[in-house]
Every structure is written in structure tokens, then in C-alpha cells.
Amino acid sequence: MTDPKPMTSRLFPQEVRAINVGLAMFAEAPAAHGATVATLDWRPPAEGDRDIGLLLARLEDDPADPVGRQVADANAAALSRLLGAQPLLVDVRPASEAIGLVGRQLLHSGPPIPWNRMCGPVRGAIVGAILFEGWTSTAAQAEELAESGAIAFAPCHHHATVGPMAGVVSPSMPVVVVENAPGGTRAHATLNEGLGKVLRFGAYDASVLERLRWFRDVLGPTLSATLQASGPIDLRSLTGQALQMGDEGHNRNIASTSLFVRMLAPWIVRTTEATAAASVLDFLRGNDHFFLNLSMAACKSALDAAHGIPGSSVVTAMTRNGVDFGIRLSGTGDRWFTSPVGVPDGLYFPGYGPEDANPDLGDSAITETFGIGGFAMAAAPAIVRFVGGTAADALEFTRLMGRITLGRNPAYALPSLAFAGTPTGIDARRVVDSGIAPVINTGIAHRQAGIGQIGAGIARAPLGCFSEGIRELAASVGLAAGGTVNGHTATARSDR
């Protein structure tokens, strides 16, 4: 075996060294003749969509252009509200009281979806919530009730709330109350049930309902009394510490949960009768993910503060209902932009495979929207290892997310990246322009209600909804695809 002879000729008297941009096949011919070819991973902006490309050009930060100035200023304001968030856990209250859920109202994760389009785990969780509330006494009746239109379904996100996986919230469930005073926002989330048979994966057997009753009667009131005694808990500080302890705030929560329990334990003992205190501490000991829902509510409280700034291309929600992936942008109000959602790339528990998996599900991508979770992967190499990656891959995920975000959050420093902050403030312009999809750490649910978690992995957000968001944002600032505005033609300018 000999190496191919370096390609030299009269035309190229020295060895040929080429850089190939774009299609890999361009490199094949010179490489076959012995040239050294470095391939640059390049794709045309906005996946080659000319209309979007022209809109993106007009939406670029540009102090000399009214639109470009508005977008830049709006994004600066949004980033400042994200970085300025100070989420405090202040209480745990029934959803009826904290969120104002009344009558036969149920919340679910993801963008809006009617009963007949809902996926198995969400339907199962709704049946469980109906049984838990005592609106019917059998599962069959519960399905009928849900089908009948007598239940008012709404996304958690419409009620300043987030829930992992199915994310179903009913009036009697206790929810955490997180206050972000600088942003003037409050956000809520249910209490995390742990692993195994749990409502959020669509299970609703007796053990699941029993746990929900215990949440309502013991865990919720205990945590409420404890927080009144201890005072508010600074969730930003807890998450900041946990990111230095191998958590990323989405799929790893053992550090934050342990810090939280250690912080509250004396107050639990002081405010609670011993048997109840021991049962609460037992539950918290056995649930490495208890902090996840607090982390989610904290992120939601920060993102809601950055929402509703005209002209801002900052993504303020990413969420999935198991059918659709939906996002909201700060500058486009309450409108959802959706794309079909796929199955995460993951590792399955023994006996299960991708054919069993439900498409990606839950509001927990609110953590990535705020710059932790997959965006803070550098903090938690154990997660990429789980799907066959290395510590270097973990760093790379975080670096890559830096290309689609507006800033770094110094409160969330990453030791393995020289204590740089997590990339924060997803800019929909950069997502569309680069084609780099936000990375989301996630659990994988079985597609049938009640079987539960069958794996975990890494999902990438679909790009279509970001393009749609950019179109709407452009329209909202007076740009139309291919048209003109303020005397400028919406075309790429030669001075860029």
C-alpha cells in the first residue's frame, strides 16, 4: 500500500492544498488526485431560503436603520431582563389559588392542542387528573368527559405555569410559586413526582393517585409552612452552585435537589410533625429530580419578564405537547409558531426502542430557552456520556449554542469553560441564519399512556417554527417578504 502521490503537474508545480466549502462531493476529485483538502462545514444562510434571507438581512442590528435599531434595542432589553432575573421560591399553593384554575379546567404542556390530537401520555395524564379531582370515578368516564368538550384545556404557558412531560395541572394540585421581582413576574410548576409510574408520563393507577393526594395533603402544605418559616429560597443562587456540581438544570438535578433539601431540612423539622416531616424528607431523599420543576418555574419567571418587547427576536418559550413543537418570540406576542415534533436521539431502557417512543414532550425545554439544560451541557458531561458522547462533546454543545444566543449569563458559570457563563437569550435570527437548532436534553416517554419513561436523550428543535417566527416578527416591524418598507427594498445589501 502506498499513499496516493501528491497531485503535482505543470499547472500546480507544488502540492495542492484546497479548502472545500459546501458540498462534500466537490472535494472528491482533487482528493482522488492526491490533493490535501480541508472541508469547511458551511451551509447557505437560512438553508438557502431567499425570502427569509432577505428578511434576516433587514432585521440585522443596524443603528443607521430604524428597523435594525429597533431590533437591536429590543433584544438588548430582553437580554437585560433575562440576566436581571432573580427568581425566588416563595410558596407552594393549590393551583386553584396560585393560578386561579376554576371549575373543570386542566392545563397541559406545549402549545395549544385539542383532545382529539393529543398524544397517549397527555391523554393518560388528563384521565388521571380527572380521577384525582373526582370529576368521574372510572377511566372510561374520564375519557368520555374529556371527549365531550366539558373540560377547558389550555397550555400551562397561558397561565404562567410550566410542567414536565404531559404537564397536566388540575385545580387541587399544589404548585410552586416563584417570584421574579425585578421582572414583575410570577411563575408556577407542579411538584416533581420522581421516576417510575407517574402522572406526567400518563400513568394513573392507584399508586399515582395516592401520591397526588399525598402531595395535596402533606407535601404541599409542609413545603408551604416550611417556606413561610425559612423565608424565600434564592433559586438563581442554587442553580448557579449546582452548575458547578455536575447539574445542567434539566436532566441532572441531583446537586440542586441535595442543596435544596439540606437548606430546608431544619425548617421542615421545626414546622412539621415528626411523622409527616420524616415522610417528606424520605420522598425528597428518593427523588433526584425534585428540583427540576423549581428550575423550570425559575426559567419561566425570567423568560416571561423578557416577553412582549416589540421587535425582539429573543425566543421566550420552546415547548412540546408530543405532537407539535412550539415557540414564542418576545416581539410577536402570544402567537405560537409550531412544527411537527420528532423523537429524541437517545438511549433506551432494556426492552424498548425508538418505535415505542412518543415524540418529544413537555414544557421542560423552558430550561434550554433560558440557557441551562442542553445549553449548559459543559457542566454535565455525564449526560452526553449517557448517549455515547464525551466530555469534549459536552463542551462543544455549549459552544455551539453560543452561536445562536445573545449573551452569557455570569450567574451560571461553567467550570470546564474557564467559568464562562451559559449562553443565554436565543436569537431566532441566528437560529434561522445558521441552521443551528437549539439542543434540548430530555426524557423519552412511551407512546402509550402510563408505561412511563423508556429512555433519555438529546433532541434538536425543528427549524421551521423559527422561520415562521422570523416572518411574523418582520411583519410586526413593517417588513414584508420581497416588499419594501420605509423606502428600503427588502433585499440583501451589498455593504453587508
Added chain:
Amino acid sequence: MTDPKPMTSRLFPQEVRAINVGLAMFAEAPAAHGATVATLDWRPPAEGDRDIGLLLARLEDDPADPVGRQVADANAAALSRLLGAQPLLVDVRPASEAIGLVGRQLLHSGPPIPWNRMCGPVRGAIVGAILFEGWTSTAAQAEELAESGAIAFAPCHHHATVGPMAGVVSPSMPVVVVENAPGGTRAHATLNEGLGKVLRFGAYDASVLERLRWFRDVLGPTLSATLQASGPIDLRSLTGQALQMGDEGHNRNIASTSLFVRMLAPWIVRTTEATAAASVLDFLRGNDHFFLNLSMAACKSALDAAHGIPGSSVVTAMTRNGVDFGIRLSGTGDRWFTSPVGVPDGLYFPGYGPEDANPDLGDSAITETFGIGGFAMAAAPAIVRFVGGTAADALEFTRLMGRITLGRNPAYALPSLAFAGTPTGIDARRVVDSGIAPVINTGIAHRQAGIGQIGAGIARAPLGCFSEGIRELAASVGLAAGGTVNGHTATARSDR
């Protein structure tokens, strides 16, 4: 300005590229003539000490030589006992009972040392222990008593015990009892007092003595009752988790402490009256270093199992009494090899500097001896950052320690090094041969008793005691410097 012209001549018609080994000045002349010089950081083995070099050559692993075979086999056995250790926390008992301290006996850290050579913080801690035991009622009387010879002083290490900093143990103090069943060993340590005014830095005011009484009357008995209810706690597993959470088991213990508290909290509540339970949980909440002493006892129990194997060059103890740095080797029995101890390289709290520092102090280097602490620095980049280093420096410390150790401990996996285990089993041969001093993470005590911690930093073990250990080990297997044994002359052999 022009670059020096590349050195070419008839002798060297092409550009000269040199590798320089040893003294940097050799490189100066060719570099001045424009040669490219790469400098290799090389030092002669054993710092050029010919006698030790010859002994090291004879002590090398060598299946064809009886001595070489004995050393290799002994080290393999020692390493296997280190890796096979399963330290369990089984109880907390008074030192009188657990260690058998009787009468006026006090333990201290480091190798043996008489009262008149002891440093300020150790003297202060001894005064405090005498007052705590009620052997005298004033500090002046306590000093007199210590001076009089009426107190039997001994190193903690002589009683299967370890203590951080001054390491003073008196009969009424509660100590943790750690059992390593596979090794047939038990080890002990005092309970960690937290930061501020504490006995281990030589303070003995009323607050210090009050805390020690509370340890004796409340904390110790509570933990004992709790452990009887919960069953033994697996310290290897806890430390393994903590090393994936930013702890290195010596200067960072927040993850292990939090995991430990979360694990025990329900049992504390079940076994203890509410006021006492709350006070214990409050203390544990406020002390991020509580787990340090458990970590130390776990390491001691593993290293004692590897001690006493004839021919083994494995280091089974490294410790400091603030005057001497002492080590023991597995193959040289109870003998201590000592060198004067220096001041750690560190960062000082405001108002303090190196001139205030006591030379390095405490048995806590038992963690490095077992392969965590400074050896696991890759797990805790926050520690090198504290003294001005980076995450890359942290990896480098761990990699460097890999060059003086016999193996890796898979129970202690380091995420940032692709989950490689910590370097374990310090081989005194390799330390002497390479001149690479073991790295030790450490707190810095003020040289005057009672002022307390004034900084933290990184210390390097002095090399002299390792050379002395190697000489004694050589003698123990029948080698003498420059002499002959079994017909072999103790000289470097040409076939190496």
C-alpha cells in the same frame, strides 16, 4: 525588526531544529543563531543522587530478579487492597470507647512530635482539649500540664485515626467509626467543626468549648442513633458521586456533605427529638466541610489495609504536624520518614500573608495518599481557580499524579478526563525517580494558636522523606546502597 536568519551553513545546509534536554542554557547558543529549539523538561533520575539511583534500579519490577519480583508482587497486592476498599460509616462513638483513649492521652496530627517542638495551632488545640476534658480550669494551667510530661501525646495515625489541621483528639470527643470489611480495618476521625474559631486551628475560647460539648452531648449521640436506624452509609459510593459533582474530597466537600445530609435527614427526624434534630440539621446546613472528616477516615481505612506488605513501595500515609512532613511506606512498617514542612502556595484572606502562615499541617493529606484531593483536582477546577489557575491546570495536576501512582481507581471517575479513575497508589519509587512531588490541597493556618484559617492553597510534599523511605525499603529487602546482594551488584544494569 527582522527575525534572526535561520542558521544554515555548509555543515547544516538545512534549517537546524534541535531538541534540548536538561539545562536551558544549552539551548541559548543555537537559538541565538536562528535554530528552532524545543526544550524537554528533563531532570536526571532521583535528582542526580547516584546511590538512590542505583537502589531504584534494583527495586524496579523485574520478574527475573527475586527483589524485583517481590516489589512488583507486593505493590500489586497493595494496589488491590486500595481498590478493593469498601469503607462504611457504621457509628459515631466517644474516642475513649472507639479508639480506647484512656487517662490523660491526647492524639495530634502528623508524625510524632514532643510538646516543645509543636507549632502554635497544635499547642492551642491541646490547651483547648485539656480545658474541654476539665483536666485544668485555665489555659495557663493547661500549658503547664502539657509541659510537665503528664499528658501522653501520640499521633492520630498510631491509633487508626486521622484529624484535620491540629488533629487533636481527646477521650470524650465523639469520633466517626469507618469500617472497611474487605481490608479488615477500622478508622476514625473527629467531627468537623466548620470554619471560623475552631479547635483544629488552635482556638479554645468559650464558643469553641461550647461546640465541643454540643458535639459530645447532642451531635455525636444523634448521629449514632441515626446510623443505627439507617444502617451503614457507603462512603465510597458517596465520594464517587461527589467527584462527579465538583468535589475532590479534601478542600471541596459541599456535594458529599449535601448528599450525606439528604440521605440521613429522614432518619435524624425519626430517631431524634425535634429541637435536637433541628439543631443538628442546622449545623449540617451551615458546614460545607462536614464530610471532610468522613472522607479522611474512609481513606485511612483503605490505606491501613494496604499497609505492612513487605517489599511494597506504596505510600500508606502522608501527614504534617506543622513542623515535620512524614510518610510511611507499606513495606517499611511503622517507621516514619520525615522532612521539614513548608508553607503552602496559596491565596490569603485579606490582611494576611505568607509571613503569618504556619507550615503545612494536618492528617488531611490522607486523602491525597488515597488518590483524591489534589490527585482528583480534575474534578474540582474551582480549587485551582482559587489560586489563580484554570480548568486546564486542574487536569494537568491529575495527569501529573498519574505518573507517580500505580493505578486508577474506577470507583472515583473523573468526568473531565473521560471518566478515567483517580490516580491511586503513590509509588515512592516513582516519586524519587521523577522528582514529581505529590500535590496536596490544603487550608492555611495562622502560626499563632486560635487565629484560625487565613487562606487556602496547594502544597507539594518534600522529596527528602521519600528518598529516605526508599533507602529503608531497599535495606528491608536486603539491598544496601553501593553494596551487593544475592550475588548482584547494586548498580544500574546495562540491559535497562
